[in-house]
Amino acid sequence: MSGHRIAAITRRLLQQFRHDRRTLALLFVAPLVILGLLGYLIRGGTSAPDVGIANQDQGPVGATIASALEKSSRIHTVTINPADGDAKLKDGSLIAYIVFPAGFSQLAQQGTIAPEIHLEGSQPGVQAPVLQALQDALTSVAASAIRFQPSVTYLYGGQNLDQLDYFGAAFIGLILFFLVFVVTIVSFLRERSQGTLERLMASPLRRGEIVVGYMIGFTILALVQAVEVLLFSLYVLKVHNQGNVLLIFGFEVLMALSAVNLGIFLSMFARTEFQAVQFIPLVIVPQVLLSGILFPVSTEPTPLQYVSDVLPLTYAVNGLRDVMLKGADLTWPALQLDVGVVAGFCVLVIFAGIGTLRRRVA
Amino acid sequence: MSEAYAVDVDNVVKSFGTMRALDGVTLRVRQGEIYGLLGPNGSGKTTLIRAIVGLVAPDSGTVTALGHRIPDLNILSSVGYMTQAAALYPDISVEENLRFFAAISGADSNVDEVLKVVELEQRRKSVVATLSGGMRQRCSLACALVHRPRLLLLDEPTVGVDPQLRVQFWEHFRDMAAAGTTILVSSHVMDEAERCQRLGLIRFGKLLGEGTPNEVRAAAGTNNLEEAFLKLSGRAGE
Numbered sequence: 215m216s217g218h219r220i221a222a223i224t225r226r227l228l229q230q231f232r233h234d235r236r237t238l239a240l241l242f243v244a245p246l247v248i249l250g251l252l253g254y255l256i257r258g259g260t261s262a263p264d265v266g267i268a269n270q271d272q273g274p275v276g277a278t279i280a281s282a283l284e285k286s287s288r289i290h291t292v293t294i295n296p297a298d299g300d301a302k303l304k305d306g307s308l309i310a311y312i313v314f315p316a317g318f319s320q321l322a323q324q325g326t327i328a329p330e331i332h333l334e335g336s337q338p339g340v341q342a343p344v345l346q347a348l349q350d351a352l353t354s355v356a357a358s359a360i361r362f363q364p365s366v367t368y369l370y371g372g373q374n375l376d377q378l379d380y381f382g383a384a385f386i387g388l389i390l391f392f393l394v395f396v397v398t399i400v401s402f403l404r405e406r407s408q409g410t411l412e413r414l415m416a417s418p419l420r421r422g423e424i425v426v427g428y429m430i431g432f433t434i435l436a437l438v439q440a441v442e443v444l445l446f447s448l449y450v451l452k453v454h455n456q457g458n459v460l461l462i463f464g465f466e467v468l469m470a471l472s473a474v475n476l477g478i479f480l481s482m483f484a485r486t487e488f489q490a491v492q493f494i495p496l497v498i499v500p501q502v503l504l505s506g507i508l509f510p511v512s513t514e515p516t517p518l519q520y521v522s523d524v525l526p527l528t529y530a531v532n533g534l535r536d537v538m539l540k541g542a543d544l545t546w547p548a549l550q551l552d553v554g555v556v557a558g559f560c561v562l563v564i565f566a567g568i569g570t571l572r573r574r575v576a
Numbered sequence: 577m578s579e580a581y582a583v584d585v586d587n588v589v590k591s592f593g594t595m596r597a598l599d600g601v602t603l604r605v606r607q608g609e610i611y612g613l614l615g616p617n618g619s620g621k622t623t624l625i626r627a628i629v630g631l632v633a634p635d636s637g638t639v640t641a642l643g644h645r646i647p648d649l650n651i652l653s654s655v656g657y658m659t660q661a662a663a664l665y666p667d668i669s670v671e672e673n674l675r676f677f678a679a680i681s682g683a684d685s686n687v688d689e690v691l692k693v694v695e696l697e698q699r700r701k702s703v704v705a706t707l708s709g710g711m712r713q714r715c716s717l718a719c720a721l722v723h724r725p726r727l728l729l730l731d732e733p734t735v736g737v738d739p740q741l742r743v744q745f746w747e748h749f750r751d752m753a754a755a756g757t758t759i760l761v762s763s764h765v766m767d768e769a770e771r772c773q774r775l776g777l778i779r780f781g782k783l784l785g786e787g788t789p790n791e792v793r794a795a796a797g798t799n800n801l802e803e804a805f806l807k808l809s810g811r812a813g814e
Contacts, residue, residue: 222679229668233703409663413719416629416657417680418649 215426219419223427224434230401231435237397241435245389245443252385253451256378262287263340265347266294266302266311273319275355279329280314282351288343303334310334310344327352370540375454382453383538384507384531386443386462391469391527392498394436398477399490402428407486421571425564429474436470456541465534468556472526475563482570501527526559581640582607582727582758583628588637590623590781597623598634599781605760605774610753612772613762614805620781621762622660625729628760629657642727653681656725660732662716666705670696670715673704674722681723690718693748695741710736717745728752730761734768746771766802779809 231238267283269276284291294302294311302308313330321328331348333341371379405411414424440463447453455462480497484490502508504518505527511519522528533552536542542549583605590598597620605611613621626632627639630647639646642654664673671687678685691697694714699707704715713736720728728749734742746768749759753773761772769775775792777784785792785808789801796804 216682219680219682222676225679226665226668226672226676229672230665233667233669408666409659409661410665412631412659413657413663413677414680415631416652416655417677418653418682419680420649 215420215423219423220427220430223419223424224431227401227428227431228434241393241397241439242442244393245439246446248389249382249385249443249446249451252381253378256376256381257451262290263309263343264307265289265291265344266299266308267291268294268296268299268311268313270296270316271314271318272316273322275319275322275327276314278355279351282354283312283347286347286350288347288350299332303332306334308334309337309340312348370456371454375539378451379454379539380535381507382447382451383535384505386447386453387465387469387530387534388502388507388527389443390436390440390466391473391530393439394432394470394473395477395498396491396494397435398428398432398474399481399484399493400487402478402481403484403487403490406481421568424571425475425478425568428478429471429564432474433467433470436473437467440466440470453538455538457537458543461537461543462534465530465537465553465556468553468560469530472556472560472563475560475567478567479563479570501525504528505531507531526556529555580607581605582609582642583611583760584638584640585624585628586638586640588624588627588634588639590627590632590634596781598627600637601778601781601783603776603783603786605758607758608753608756609774610749610759610761610772612769612775613760613778614764614769614775615762615778616764616809619779621778622731623781624778625657625731625760625762628729629655653723654726656720656723656728658717658720658728658730658733660735662709662712664704664712664716664719667703669701669703670707670718671700673715674718677719678722685722686724687722690721693721693744694718695744710738710741713737714741726757728757728759728761730759732762732764734763734765742768766805769801769805777805777808784808 231241265283267280269280271277280291283289292308294308296311296313299308299311299313302311310331310333313332315328315330318327318329329348331344333344335341405414444459444462444466448455448459476497480493481490484493504511504514504522505525506522507527511522511528514522529552533542533549533556536546536549536552544550544553581604583603585601585603588598588601589596599620601620601624603624613624615621623632627634628641628646629652630639633647641648642651644651665676668676670691674687674690675685678687688697691700694717696711696714696718699711704712707715713733717730717733720730734745737745749761750771753759761768763769770789772789774786774788776786777792785795787795792808793799793801793804796807798804798807
């Protein structure tokens, strides 16, 4: 190993990026766009869907519930004629309508509360707030009769924790892994397709020097990106962080190293840059689906849990969440496992990368 | 003994699948010699050159370069290899390419000197992607020269280079040879063949004949090298 030759590879990579503004933009602007969008989606406030209310009850209960619904922030209510209801669902002006039929109060006094709820039905996600709002309204009406006072405590985080805190912790690692992987696999493949790899192989460079040179170059870029993403997440998006920032950074270093070497390794199996891009749905998407970023691993069907358990990204995501949401440190056995698996994967792909780079191309 | 030859290829066989690219080639190039490898496309010239730098492992036979049995990483710092297509980094400048190839060879570099040879001094700061095809070819040659190699392997180096500059290239090759550099150059351009000290005709992975341009002409019984080449390579087909 010659430091001089490794430095030459690293220097050349950084020069290439200095000239290539578009790739720089991909590396440094794309993460902010993705995270910013995610933040705005989750925290930007949702618009309440329109729900029609038709009160045909002669008694007081229907009116009480209707006025409770009006106050709900989850939905926006409109008074309608029940005969028009279905037509309004069809033309899309309403997402649901609720009818309190004649004799609703009398039935309620007998212990049966039976509002009629008509849902549009094709958008599962939008129905939930309607039913939730109705339940809240019923509870508030019932609460005047009985006391309902559960006492709730949180082990970690708390009431203020929202979806962005949960997803943000995972996305910080995922974005870095994904972008560094794509950039490495493409630039390494270009090295093959433009014939320069042949030249490198006909020089005194050793395989390990090429891989280490690449690793240092991309890791430098990845770390700059990691600092940027972390600052943006913590100070602009204000993603909850309970743990040590250096620990988060350490995770990102490991993920960057893994992504670079995975890229070098997989570039062996593609002939063109076009084929390389096709590795994204093959390698990245299943990992995103199964690593617990979107759906917690514990809620997956059992066979898929086995798959999740062998994906390195599962441990990275888990580790980042433990640090940021629970304030985990290296004395926690769970975090030791996460760090161990991610570091192990990193070493594995480094050797896989060096192994596939055969000197003799034929 | 082997030190007398800069390149010593001994009975090398190499097949790719069912295709026999090299079929028992034996070839010796003396130190300081300019040796021209002639042959039609697909005759095995490139495979032979790649075997000499160690990019192709022979199925049988041996390759020795600069006194070392190939593959040997350590002698590669003394070898300059110019591939057929200009293998350069398109998104960095001419000078950055040169400095990179100099650095990985670990030799002292002569960036300014080679830029002068290939007449790219004015374009040294230009990004390679903006150069014309001929300029890229020149830059590629410069990258093969930048670490002052003792053995220079050139795979069709003057494709796309204008005649005037081609003459200059050959003057430079002669100067380098006179200073002790061994040059093995593949070509199918006959006026280039004329400038080589010795020629080898290669076809179907076999070395069909060898000698100075005059000897080759005499063997074929013609005054024209192109005719001689056609005649000699035609004879093998019979």
